[in-house]
Amino acid sequence: MASTRDSNDALKFPILIGDIGGTNARFAIIVDAYAEPKMFPVVQTADFENIDEAIQESVLDKTSLQPKSAVLAVAGPIDGDEIDLTNCPWIVRPKLMIEKLGIAEIIVLNDFEAQALAISSLKEDARTQIGGGVIREGASRAVLGPGTGLGVAGLVRARNMWIPVAGEGGHIDMGPRTERDLQIWPHLQTIEERISGEQILCGRGLVNLYHAICAVKSVEPSLETPQAITEAAINRMDAEAGEAVDLFATYLGRIAGDIALVFMARGGVFIGGGIFQRLIPVVKKDHVRAAFEDKAPHSALMREIPLYVVTEPLAALAGLATFARTPRFFGLETTGRRWVG
Missing domain, CATH: 3.30.420.40 (ATPase, nucleotide binding domain)
Structure with a gap:
């Protein structure tokens, strides 16, 4: 043993x-x-x-x-x-x-x-900030990353040590917030009639979102992989792919804000994973930040918390x-x- x-x-x-x-x-x-x-x-x-x-x-x-x-x-x-x-x-x-x-x-x-261990000592040239906020030294941090699934972890400071807190935060419920969301949600593929963060915010989740957008617009989907959707969005070859990538980034900002509140992550929230790094050229960062801060009654608190994209691939x-x-x-x-x- x-x-x-x-x-x-x-x-x-x-x-x-x-x-x-x-x-x-x-x-x-x-x-x-x-x-x-x-x-x-x-x-x-x-x-x-x-x-x-x-x-x-x-x-x-x-x-x-x-x-x-x-x-x-x-x-x-x-x-x-x-x-x-x-x-x-x-x-x-x-x-x-x-x-x-x-x-x-x-x-x-x-x-x-x-x-989580990585964000304890991530250098400035290994991260890109989205919006405002300043790291509070010694405060809790959090990391999330869309990949094959949606990973989430916290990093808590106690007794002069960093303590990583692993879990399955990627499976928290995700509901509609806007009029557009209300149109899209009925067309999303569910797990036992439930939509979690991971149902949208991972590789297969991006495909799920793209197909739902196509269904709303009565358009036959022509792309079947996350890579194809990403490429089509970056090269502006497909309007539905473009919207899928835009909403994917917005929803990721929304979940990142939720995770920030769970861990009271005044030390910063970090988005890792290769998918989001590839989307950076076309992501509307102001949309991501707005979704991150849209946490009434705690919007003022959220404006103080920094949000980063991890750019270090390893x-x-x-x-x-x-x-x-x-x-x-x-x-x-x-x-x-x-x-x-």
């Missing part, structure tokens, strides 16, 4: 860090507490039968460094010695990895915990590296998520 660990225990270098999503896996090795991570090429999860094979072939076979510890972030619930990834057939088996790969200690985190790895170097600065619970050889 996984064992407990004192948060003051230093991890032994070299440390392998990995961000494993449904489609891509990113790995790096940290040689010591001061060195920049040694990066390895991004790999497609579909190209490897399992994570052990991916690490062996794409990392260990490419370097003479032998990691003594590993900190891995995975897109899926961590429960027991066999960890299923939500949108990937890989099963992470830390005990087997220790045996096969010669790594003495493995810690496995949720992927949005890694995003933010999760950066968060894992920060934790791996100085675990004592983070109140990260590893009970049931740490394995020792």
Whole structure:
């Protein structure tokens, strides 16, 4: 079984860090507490039968460094010695990895915990601000990101430590707010007659929104993937795609405002994930900010909270590296998520 660990225990270098999503896996090795991570090429999860094979072939076979510890972030619930990834057939088996790969200690985190760790120390050139507001040092922060799903996490400061708070905030209810929303909502695909944030604010959610807009306008949809809708919007090739992307950004601002209130995130709300980064050229930032602040009776409070887009594509790895170097600065619970050889 996984064992407990004192948060003051230093991890032994070299440390392998990995961000494993449904489609891509990113790995790096940290040689010591001061060195920049040694990066390895991004790999497609579909190209490897399992994570052990991916690490062996794409990392260990490419370097003479032998990691003594590993900190891995995975897109899926961590429960027991066999960890299923939500949108990937890989099963992470830390005990087997220790045996096969010669790594003495493995810690496995949720992927949005890694995003939360990243925003604890995100540099100014790795983020773009939308609208006003100023970070209050030591105040809570929050991160959300549309991707395969809608990830949400908080970051709370207590006892001189940053404590990441993972959850399933992407599944909160989302209702219509405007006249246009009232026209669109009846045409959205639901889950058991329910529309959550994730039903709109992720890759398949963008397709769901686009199809609903087409239905309202009695137009036959011609685009079937998030990528096609995004490209059509950026190149102004399809009016419905353009509206879908505009509303997607507005709704994301709306949910970001909700999350800001949940965590009282005076330290800032950060939007991560590749989808929104690609939409930045055509996003109406004033619409996003207005939706973020539209939280009566707390609109004045919302105007003080900064909203950022994370522009660092490897933010999760950066968060894992920060934790791996100085675990004592983070109140990260590893009970049931740490394995020792």
